[in-house]
Amino acid sequence: MKSQYENQERLLAAVDCIIFGFDGYELKLLLIKRGFEPEKGKWSLMGGFVQAQETPEEAAARVLRQLTGLRDVYMEQMLVFGKPDRDPLERTLSITYYALIDIKKYEKQISSEYKAEWFTLDRVPKLIFDHNQMLEHAKQRLRYKAALHPILFELLPEKFTIPQIMTLYEQVYDVELDKRNFTRKLRSTGLLIKQLDKDKLNSKKGAFYYKLNQATYKDKFTAFLNFIPNPGITTTNP
């Protein structure tokens, strides 16, 4: 008797990473110029094929490490993109991941193997295949998650100011926030430890530095904090 497996289609499985970074001022996306056909030389998300001995998670971590030199990056699996003709050369399922990194850390470890570049979200070029759709989905997912959980802290340097966090939230949600309300809400989470020194580069008065309270961060990570009461979520599949 023939196995049920026999006449099934074999296909390629890839991972594609939507890598968000923050440099203290702007939220950005890391893109590369694709190094092989089809679409060689075009802007693309960083990706790679899932190898025989690795899980998709391991493939995504490998791809991130190759490009940024960073390990233990915050990364979350999103949707599988699976239209039969999404890759013109051969059927390839893509499992997408979004990652959040502090651009300053990345800069120290940059790999020269790939032509990589940071783009602000309003200047993202046309990407290969369905990568622009993947990005849209990642932005939605980031908005959804960040409204409930303190994941945006993954993008901040070890020492940061409240104006920096607020800028980050404003860019993620494309809104203007009320400084007083936001500061009160943020302080009430117990996530911040005030430092003695100030950032004096970005304002006359200066802004105190804060560090993240790691214990509170771990505790509160899975609780619903409602940072943004009405985040304008439009996806039903976070």
Next chain:
Amino acid sequence: MKSQYENQERLLAAVDCIIFGFDGYELKLLLIKRGFEPEKGKWSLMGGFVQAQETPEEAAARVLRQLTGLRDVYMEQMLVFGKPDRDPLERTLSITYYALIDIKKYEKQISSEYKAEWFTLDRVPKLIFDHNQMLEHAKQRLRYKAALHPILFELLPEKFTIPQIMTLYEQVYDVELDKRNFTRKLRSTGLLIKQLDKDKLNSKKGAFYYKLNQATYKDKFTAFLNFIPNPGITTTNP
């Protein structure tokens, strides 16, 4: 020059569906006896291979339709399970979906092609491969989503009572809820339309029937409602 695609591994892609149903009294899971090797005759989630001309979503909808006869079922993609050896016969990625159905609707359309059976969540048998893990993940995801969005209404019949909804929430979260608070919270959502008749089978006093306000349901679907303030979420990857 060789294509970058050439030496990559081709693998099988499957979908597996975690199908939750509610019969008005109990939350249940639909399982089948696997019809082919390996693990033939063992309890399994309903699944199937992704075909050449279909997307994973189409494959999951097809699998659901084959088993239950139902179309337009509420279904959401979850994680990809991708350990290289998860299927002993050949490497198979599984894209998981959870689905929510009203068991009464299902009963009218049951297919006799599969040996399917409903299990209450406390009596789920050992399943093949990593299917028990998939189920655990689906329970977590259901808890997460249902704490924020009114998705559990997908499980209810057209006419339902408040005690029924409460039983459903209690079973999903494995908690006892305060009837007064829960009723007040539920009424304040504007999701319910009170009917003139009562269900008199399940209590002496009877309980009024309600219908779902479809317009409010659509409006509020993506808003954060906080049905359950502390749902005891343990996953960081909803």
